[in-house]
Amino acid sequence: MTDRTASTDGTERTEGTEGTEGTEGTEGTERRTMTDEELHELAGKQTALGEVRGAPAADPVNVPMIRHWLAAMGDENPRYLEQGLAPPAMAQVWTMPGLSRGQKERSPVDDMMSALNDSGYTGVVATNCEQTYHRYVRVGERLTPATRFSGLAGPKRTALGVGYFATWNITWYTEDDEPVADMMFRVLKFRPPAAKAAEPYPLQPAVNQDTAFFWEGVNRGELRIQSCADCGELRHPPGPLCPHCRSAERAYRLASGTGTLFSYVVHHHPPVPGRETPFVVGVVELPEGVRIVGNVVNCPVEEVRIGMPLRVTYRRMDDRLVLPMWAPEEP
Amino acid sequence: MIGDALPELSIDLTPTMVVSTALATMDYTPVHHDTALARAQGSTDIFLNILTTMGLVERYVTDWAGPEAVIRSIDVKLGVPAYAGDRLTFSGTVVAGEGARLTVEVRGRVSLGEHATGTVTLEGQ
Numbered sequence: 178m179t180d181r182t183a184s185t186d187g188t189e190r191t192e193g194t195e196g197t198e199g200t201e202g203t204e205g206t207e208r209r210t211m212t213d214e215e216l217h218e219l220a221g222k223q224t225a226l227g228e229v230r231g232a233p234a235a236d237p238v239n240v241p242m243i244r245h246w247l248a249a250m251g252d253e254n255p256r257y258l259e260q261g262l263a264p265p266a267m268a269q270v271w272t273m274p275g276l277s278r279g280q281k282e283r284s285p286v287d288d289m290m291s292a293l294n295d296s297g298y299t300g301v302v303a304t305n306c307e308q309t310y311h312r313y314v315r316v317g318e319r320l321t322p323a324t325r326f327s328g329l330a331g332p333k334r335t336a337l338g339v340g341y342f343a344t345w346n347i348t349w350y351t352e353d354d355e356p357v358a359d360m361m362f363r364v365l366k367f368r369p370p371a372a373k374a375a376e377p378y379p380l381q382p383a384v385n386q387d388t389a390f391f392w393e394g395v396n397r398g399e400l401r402i403q404s405c406a407d408c409g410e411l412r413h414p415p416g417p418l419c420p421h422c423r424s425a426e427r428a429y430r431l432a433s434g435t436g437t438l439f440s441y442v443v444h445h446h447p448p449v450p451g452r453e454t455p456f457v458v459g460v461v462e463l464p465e466g467v468r469i470v471g472n473v474v475n476c477p478v479e480e481v482r483i484g485m486p487l488r489v490t491y492r493r494m495d496d497r498l499v500l501p502m503w504a505p506e507e508p
Numbered sequence: 509m510i511g512d513a514l515p516e517l518s519i520d521l522t523p524t525m526v527v528s529t530a531l532a533t534m535d536y537t538p539v540h541h542d543t544a545l546a547r548a549q550g551s552t553d554i555f556l557n558i559l560t561t562m563g564l565v566e567r568y569v570t571d572w573a574g575p576e577a578v579i580r581s582i583d584v585k586l587g588v589p590a591y592a593g594d595r596l597t598f599s600g601t602v603v604a605g606e607g608a609r610l611t612v613e614v615r616g617r618v619s620l621g622e623h624a625t626g627t628v629t630l631e632g633q
Contacts, residue, residue: 242532249532250560251519252567256575265579266566269559273534306558307583 211296213332216341219292220329223285228323228348231282234271237319238263246270261317265310268349268358272322284324286345290366298340298366305344305363314357320349327361340367378494379450387415390429395499400432400489402467413467434489435506436461439468443478451494457481461503475504514572514600514612519564521618526554526592533559543592555589556596561624565614568598569628573610577630580609584626594618600628608632 211219236242243263247254250264257264263271314320324347331341344363348356384392394401402411405419406426418425441459448454457473459481473481474490486506491499519525523543530540535557538545546554556564565582590596597617604611608631616624 246532246563249525249528250563250567252563252570254567254570254575256570264563264566266559266562266582267533269562270533273559275534276536303558303586305583305585306562307581308562309581310579313578 209295211292216292216296217329220289220326220343223289223326224328226285226326228325229285231272231284231322231324233319233321233352235275235277236271238271238314238316240316242270243267243316261315262313263316265313265358266308268308268310268314268320269347269360271314271320272349284345285326286324286343289326289329289343293341293343293366297368300337300340300367300369301364302337302367303362303364304342305361307361309359311355311357311359314351318351318357320351320357323348323350335365335367337365338367338370340365342366377496378498380452381498387417391415394429394431395491395501398491400434400469400501401429402432402463402465404428404430411465411467413469430465432463432465432489436463436469436487436489436503438462438473438481438483438485438487438503440483441473441481443481459487459503461487469501472500472502473504474502509605509610510602512602514568514598514602514614517568517571517598519596519598521556521590521592521594521596523554523592526556526560529560529563530557533557533563535559551589551591553591553593555591556623558584558586561586561590561616564596564598565616565624565626565628568600568614568616569612569630572600573630576632578632580629580631582626582628584624586624587622588618588620590616590618590623591620594620596623603627 240258240261243257246264246267247257252264254264256262324345326343326345328344329341330344332339333342342363342365344361347360347362349358350356382388382392391401391403402413403415404411404427405422405424406428407424408419408422410419410421411430412420415427439460439462441457443455443457445455449456455478457476457478458470459473460468460470462468473487474492487503488506489501490504492502493499527541530536537557539549539551540554540557543554561584562582565584566579569579570577595618598614599617600612600614602610603613610630612628612630614624614626614628615622
């Protein structure tokens with residue numbers, strides 16, 4: 178979110194509910210979480226400022242903007258253009274900042290919004306907009322907005338999260354200081370629920386003293402095959418004793434990462450948590466002389482063939498687990 | 509008069525409609541014209557801005573009341589967003605009449621539910 182929190186016109190950037198709410202950054206550098214009491218104290222201060230005048234509209238009420246607005250709305254009411262009157266619901270339009278990229282003026286609303294953002298209530302959703310029109314404004318009149326902060330209610334539990342309802346009012350004046358329209362605008366500033374941490378992959382390998390070296394290797398992109406520290410025999414899966422010489426002394430060697438598919442099954446059913454079916458479980462024969470079980474990936478199921486050349490690839494399953502898998506070796 | 513129903517008005521919320529109304533109301537907030545950005549923020553698509561909702565409620569009532577009517581107030585409670593690609597259907601009922609002043613209750617529904625509910629007061633019909 179880049180632009181304004183609330184302009185002096187009270188327009189909010191995000192509207193509606195159910196997913197259209199946004200979160201806001203805060204301008205300036207000072208960020209301080211306020212207690213509920215402090216937020217209410219600030220609200221009192223902002224309310225006490227009373228009505229703060231903004232800059233006059235860039236343009237007086239004019240026919241081109243009225244015509245453009247009527248066309249966009251599909252409003253065919255002839256009254257406005259025939260009588261030189263602005264549609265009343267355009268009240269706010271006249272003092273909108275448009276694409277101006279200059280210094281925006283601050284209203285009593287801005288400090289309140291910044292404080293709510295800094296206190297974690299970064300979500301925003303507009304809830305109410307009430308406009309009263311004292312009279313229709315005429316082409317040629319130039320309006321000036323005046324904003325007053327009028328209330329903070331909360332913290333309250335809402336469907337979107339805990340939040341505060343902030344309310345402000347804007348009155349539009351003519352150059353003769355005649356109030357022609359009033360608006361009450363209310364938003365909910367809420368604390369977005371904490372994003373859930375990524376779900377861990379449901380099938381975690383048993384990592385123990387016998388197998389830790391293998392998983393440490395996988396995390397570094399190495400395929401480590403256990404070897405006997407006495408006779409040098411390779412064995413997989415890892416175990417406490419050498420099946421050849423019964424030695425408990427262990428080491429490992431790095432495999433080249435190539436292999437051929439010795440055997441495989443295609444798993445269609447039952448469903449496996451964290452996996453999309455069908456998938457291929459293969460027994461891969463390594464040139465080093467051991468076989469290893471793993472998924473065959475990056476290959477349509479129907480193209481998997483016994484004897485196909487494979488190369489190991491490493492897939493991250495969640496924040497912690499990486500699994501070695503086997504993909505067709507590029508010719 | 510009280511209890512009278514206004515004829516329904518259905519508006520196709522084309523991207524053109526959403527964008528042209530946002531710009532006609534001088535609202536350049538990206539969620540009203542930039543689909544990719546709106547989606548990145550968790551919205552389904554670009555959606556109507558509040559100034560447009562107010563304008564459409566006004567249009568809905570004056571379409572029925574005629575050009576002589578003077579709109580005195582529009583109070584809207586905002587609900588679900590009105591996304592591009594959806595349809596916004598207005599219905600309304602006259603709920604009060606005092607002298608020349610009428611109060612009309614208006615509802616604007618989209619596929620997700622009520623986008624806006626509120627009351628409009630008008631005179632001089």
